[in-house]
Amino acid sequence: MMPEGLDRIRGARILVVEDSIANQTLARDLLQHAGCLVDLAGNGMEAIKAIRDANKPYDAVLMDLQMPIMDGLEATGIIRGELALDSLPIIATTANVGKKEMARCLTAGANDCLPKPFHIHDLYAVMIRWVQPVAGAAASGIDETAGAAPARAEVTLPRELHGIDIEDGLARVGQDRALYAGLLAEFAETNAQMGQEIDMAFVKGDLERVRFCAHGIRSTAGNIGADALTMAAAELEEQIADGGDSVTDAFRRFEIELERTVSVIRAADIATHRDTARWTSGEVELDRKEAEILIGILLDMLDDQDLGAQEEFEKLAGMLGGRGLDEALAELSENLESLEFANARSILLRVGQEILN
Structure with missing residues (x-):
């Protein structure tokens, strides 16, 4: 049963600020299901630009706290200070919702804080609480189909996945089996090489990078009901933050759980509407799964300001050429050559x- 008053936010313009594509997808689809109009930003800097450039003001911002380039706290401060948008509801999202973190959110200017991984009912409840009622679609000129989530293909899920609470995962997305299957597949694809990357960071002593990765996996693992991995990620994050003596042990447990979770999902061979979706251009088909993997790798390299990003980009450009994206790819290439990693x-x-949605 959906919360009372959900129809009040139909047609609301929501900006979702989140660096994880999986979390972007989840928030966007759930909000679109409620009839909201959703824009996406990958970090605080992009959020500031989106708010400044918007033709119509946003009705609320869903703001992740920990992001590269500019985090949610800094972005919130700019929205309240430099942009002087005191009445714009900002709902912070974080996997660390303790009293200290809540105080930081409120001090920075956020109206509320939503724990990650969030449940569909919690997301809707906080939006109903802070978004001003939107005038009826007919009266305001809003298309009744605006914001509607795309139609879903039928999806068959396995009866069980070891270490993953499927019922909990489905409950979090309002029993949307296609969305949940997509989250599972995306989690496995995105994190297939993550264990190796985190291991390299740990060996180099880059514990901040390890902590950042663990924090991201903590919320996305929670989205799919991977409870053991969620707890292992939380333990590792806390050990690093506190300078604990058991960082190595926590890291090994986390590494084992991550590898096991990815392996279980991949072994299940879950088919989604995105797995078989392909773009056709002339005689060449684009495999979206392969493109998504390359994009994920390149995003990580850009976050690290890795000079090897140009070489990885050339692989992606070869896949995407001739599909109406040449102008964007040329702009991307120029920014890489001038080392404008944020742009x-x-x-x-x-x-x-x-290409992926």
């Missing part, structure tokens, strides 16, 4: 949303 990341996210 390049923004363009890449737009390209990713264009």
Whole structure:
């Protein structure tokens, strides 16, 4: 049963600020299901630009706290200070919702804080609480189909996945089996090489990078009901933050759980509407799964300001050429050559949303 008053936010313009594509997809689809109009930003800097450039003001911002380039706290401060938007509801999202974190959110200017991984009912409840009622669709000129989530293909899920609470995962997305299957597949694809990347960071002693990765996986693992991995990620994050003596042990447990979770999902071979979806251009088909993997790798390289990003980009450009994205790809290439990593990341996210959704 959906919460009372959900119809009040139909037609509301919501900006979702989140660096994880999986979390972007989840928030966008759930909000669209409620009839909201959703825009996406990959970090605080992109959010500030989106708010400044918007033709119509947003009715609320769903703001992740921990993001590269500019985090949610800094972005919230700019929205309240420099942009002087005191009445714009900002709902912070974080996997660390303790009293200290809540105080930081409110001090920075957020109206509320939504724990991640969030449940569909919690997301709707906080939106109903803060979004001013939107005038009826007919009266305001809003198309009744605006914001509606795309139609879903039928999806068959396995009866069980070891270490994953399927019932909990489905409950979080309002029993949308196709969305949940997509989250499972995306989790496995995105994190297939993550164990190796985190291991390299740990060996180098880059614990901040390890902590950042663990924080991201903590919320996305929670979205799919991977409870053991969620707890292992939380333990690792806390050990690093506190300078604990058991960081190595926590890291090994996390590494094992991550590898096991990815393996279980991949072994299930879950088919989604996105797995078989392909773009056709002339005689060449584009495999979206392969494109998504390349985009994920390139996003990580841009976050690290890795000079090897140009070489990885050339692989992606070869896949996407002739599909109406040449202008964006040229702009992306120029920004990579001039080492404008933040701009390049923004363009890449737009390209990713264009071909993957």
